[in-house]
Amino acid sequence: MRFGKTLQSCVYAPWSDKYIDYSKLKKLLREDGDVSADSCIPTKDWTEEDEGAFVDELVNVQLEKVNAFHNDTYRNLRDRTTDCEVSLQVLAASGTSEIDMDAPVAAATNSIDDEALLEMLQRLDSITKEVSELEKYSRINFTGFLKAAKKHDRRRVWVHPENLLEVKTYILRHLPVLVYNSQPFRAAEGVQHDPRITSLYFDNPGFSLYTDKVSKTAGASSVRLRWFGHLDSSSEIHLEKKTSEENSDSDETRVTIKDKYVQDFITGRYKMEKLLNKLKDRHGTDSDVVRRLLSDVDALQSFIKEHELQPVLRANYARTAFQIPGDDRVRISLDTDVVFLREDSFDQERPCRDPSKWHRTDIDTDETEFPFSNVRPGEISRFPYALLEIKVRDGAKRKTHEWVGDLMSSHLVKESPRFSKFVHGVAQLFEDHVNSFPFWLSDLETDIRRDPGTAFQEEQEKKAKHAEEEQAVGSFMGSRPDRSFTAAIGSPVTKSVEIKTGPAAAGMGNNGVEIPDSDGDEHQAEVTTTRNSHGLQSFLPSFSGSRYSRSRQKHAIQLPHGVREPGRLMKDTSPVQVEPKVWLANQRTFVKWQHISVLLAALSLSLYNAAGDQQGVARSLAIAYTVIATMIGVGLPS
Numbered sequence: 001m002r003f004g005k006t007l008q009s010c011v012y013a014p015w016s017d018k019y020i021d022y023s024k025l026k027k028l029l030r031e032d033g034d035v036s037a038d039s040c041i042p043t044k045d046w047t048e049e050d051e052g053a054f055v056d057e058l059v060n061v062q063l064e065k066v067n068a069f070h071n072d073t074y075r076n077l078r079d080r081t082t083d084c085e086v087s088l089q090v091l092a093a094s095g096t097s098e099i100d101m102d103a104p105v106a107a108a109t110n111s112i113d114d115e116a117l118l119e120m121l122q123r124l125d126s127i128t129k130e131v132s133e134l135e136k137y138s139r140i141n142f143t144g145f146l147k148a149a150k151k152h153d154r155r156r157v158w159v160h161p162e163n164l165l166e167v168k169t170y171i172l173r174h175l176p177v178l179v180y181n182s183q184p185f186r187a188a189e190g191v192q193h194d195p196r197i198t199s200l201y202f203d204n205p206g207f208s209l210y211t212d213k214v215s216k217t218a219g220a221s222s223v224r225l226r227w228f229g230h231l232d233s234s235s236e237i238h239l240e241k242k243t244s245e246e247n248s249d250s251d252e253t254r255v256t257i258k259d260k261y262v263q264d265f266i267t268g269r270y271k272m273e274k275l276l277n278k279l280k281d282r283h284g285t286d287s288d289v290v291r292r293l294l295s296d297v298d299a300l301q302s303f304i305k306e307h308e309l310q311p312v313l314r315a316n317y318a319r320t321a322f323q324i325p326g327d328d329r330v331r332i333s334l335d336t337d338v339v340f341l342r343e344d345s346f347d348q349e350r351p352c353r354d355p356s357k358w359h360r361t362d363i364d365t366d367e368t369e370f371p372f373s374n375v376r377p378g379e380i381s382r383f384p385y386a387l388l389e390i391k392v393r394d395g396a397k398r399k400t401h402e403w404v405g406d407l408m409s410s411h412l413v414k415e416s417p418r419f420s421k422f423v424h425g426v427a428q429l430f431e432d433h434v435n436s437f438p439f440w441l442s443d444l445e446t447d448i449r450r451d452p453g454t455a456f457q458e459e460q461e462k463k464a465k466h467a468e469e470e471q472a473v474g475s476f477m478g479s480r481p482d483r484s485f486t487a488a489i490g491s492p493v494t495k496s497v498e499i500k501t502g503p504a505a506a507g508m509g510n511n512g513v514e515i516p517d518s519d520g521d522e523h524q525a526e527v528t529t530t531r532n533s534h535g536l537q538s539f540l541p542s543f544s545g546s547r548y549s550r551s552r553q554k555h556a557i558q559l560p561h562g563v564r565e566p567g568r569l570m571k572d573t574s575p576v577q578v579e580p581k582v583w584l585a586n587q588r589t590f591v592k593w594q595h596i597s598v599l600l601a602a603l604s605l606s607l608y609n610a611a612g613d614q615q616g617v618a619r620s621l622a623i624a625y626t627v628i629a630t631m632i633g634v635g636l637p638s
Contacts, residue, residue: 157413202309338383340425411455414448601629
């Protein structure tokens with residue numbers, strides 16, 4: 001169920017006007033600005049005024065309304081609970097004092113007490129119910145604010161070919177390349193290229209699926225066939241149907257089918273009987289696996305038949321995936337060499353595809369590869385940029401969001417929210433068949449590259465503005481964020497925001513310059529004060545070897561923007577492996593010295609014996625050599 005319907009079903013009637021106005025926030029959050037009713041073309045781009053209107057409505061109106069009502073209701077419930085507690089204490093005291101009364105009077109008093117207790121029980125039931133509703137109220141509104149914030153955070157961008165290498169290098173500092181290869185290990189040896197993916201999209205001659213996508217109609221769906229590499233008899237082809245949800249998620253139905261069964265499946269003549277029989281023998285006729293497959297097959301074939309769908313567009317691209325194996329909290333895909341080709345058979349005299357086939361045999365049979373030079377010019381469109389998509393799941397570390405945010409706000413990428421390959425390909429190749437176009441087409445006529453200095457300036461201004469908003473929200477909510485922003489060296493932002501947790505003088509240098517906390521993990525450059533040096537240190541500033549001086553020299557190093565000092569050295573990232581020859585190094589050295597000692601002793605002995613009584617010098621040298629050999633033998637040099 002979509003969140004809008006979920007919110008309506010969870011509304012407590014007496015508080016119906018106190019909930020978050022989710023529909024209003026969605027209306028303010030349209031990335032494409034105002035859209036004309038006849039053409040679905042945006043009349044204006046998303047501007048800073050639109051951003052300010054959304055933030056003001058989200059924080060100053062909706063959040064303040066929900067927070068004020070929650071606090072008032074909580075205080076009211078607390079006061080009512082206190083009143084009930086006092087009333088119960090009074091009733092308990094009056095019941096104890098009237099035990100010795102006469103029987104008729106005592107009976108009347110008991111009747112009054114029963115009525116009071118019944119009324120008290122009703123009041124407590126009402127309080128309990130409202131406490132439960134208040135908890136639901138908090139949860140559903142928190143979910144609404146979270147979804148609104150997520151819809152405001154887009155992660156789909158374009159990358160200029162000149163920036164590809166730098167973007168890949170930046171991502172590889174944080175994530176490894178995820179290698180996908182279905183071939184055996186021996187067959188996969190050698191240089192491996194990025195796998196090419198082919199997506200075959202369906203639509204009808206009226207392009208109703210395309211129109212729903214561009215108009216952002218609720219429940220807009222798309223159908224495609226997708227496979228990896230060249231198409232052959234052993235290829236696994238995935239038939240997928242995706243339905244867009246309000247929270248930017250999608251509901252997906254998928255079946256895997258062989259090449260020879262695709263045409264019969266599309267026409268409804270084949271219903272996966274072979275696979276169903278195998279699953280029935282393995283799991284049973286009434287198993288969940290069998291029922292799920294039957295449901296998916298029926299849903300896909302019914303949708304294709306109802307909308308009279310046929311293959312109309314092919315998208316082919318090389319994909320590089322970045323992900324830690326076994327950890328899908330952060331996934332990045334980079335699609336390059338993106339090509340769109342017509343796959344329709346609308347023109348009966350000159351069809352792009354044989355109507356009796358489900359794909360173009362002139363491409364798949366001949367194994368035509370990028371850049372598809374044999375395809376006629378009107379049937380192909382090459383996308384000039386690379387497509388970068390980042391998916392960050394809940395639970396990712398804060399540092400992950402930091403480096404992803406730095407990449408998204410850098411000059412290396414161009415943000416393009418809600419970009420769709422299907423929509424873009426149809427708009428480019430079937431412009432005479434459709435009347436509405438996506439808003440990002442105008443960006444193709446401009447250079448998406450940006451000056452690094454300008455991009456850095458805009459990033460610093462956004463961070464300063466975000467810090468001001470965090471400070472305002474923190475003071476409103478009664479909490480103090482522990483984060484602070486300081487403009488990096490070289491930034492044109494002269495106004496910085498600091499959220500302090502200690503005295504006002506803490507963190508200030510002698511010259512009044514703010515010094516950021518060295519223990520924080522904020523992405524910023526250090527700010528240091530300059531001091532006058534005299535004497536020898538003016539010529540040799542690094543001459544001092546004291547611990548304080550070395551610490552100052554270490555913190556005075558200014559790292560470039562985007563570079564962070566590592567927490568530990570690369571040699572310390574893995575356990576130390578000591579080879580056996582390292583342990584025997586001392587023994588080898590000792591044997592070497594013993595070898596020299598024996599040779600020198602043999603030389604001295606030969607010299608002494610060869611010298612006569614008259615050769616005093618020779619005998620003296622022999623004795624000296626003997627002493628040296630003895631010293632070497634006992635290990636004195638070591």
